[in-house]
Amino acid sequence: MDNEKKTISFEPKGMKELSNLLEANKDSYHEIWAVLTKKEHANPQPVSFHEAQTEAIKQGLVDSRSKSLNDEKYCVRFTKRRIENQ
Structure with missing residues (x-):
């Protein structure tokens, strides 16, 4: 399946999990949605x-x-960042 149409979402519990999830999925999915908690609702x-x-x-x-x-x-x-032809 073409990764241009694939999307994944997740709610990371910490930075290590976010880093691992981005690394594991950035080449397989066109869009990666991270669900974050608004700062006024979580401390920290x-x-x-x-x-x-x-x-x-x-x-x-x-x-x-x-x-x-x-x-x-x-x-x-x-x-992913688009790489423009120079």
Whole structure:
């Protein structure tokens, strides 16, 4: 199946899990959605937006969209960076 159409989502319980899940899935899925807890509903947050974004960038991914799921959680979409022909 073409990975351009495949999507996966998960709710990481910590940075190590986020890193492992991104690494394991970035070549198999076009879109990776990470479900995060809003900072006002978790102290401390399992994974913050900034931490997720930083880890994704390290792995060659970019965040391109986020959406609220409910009062406590939201999700962020990560996709591979496009390499432009030079």
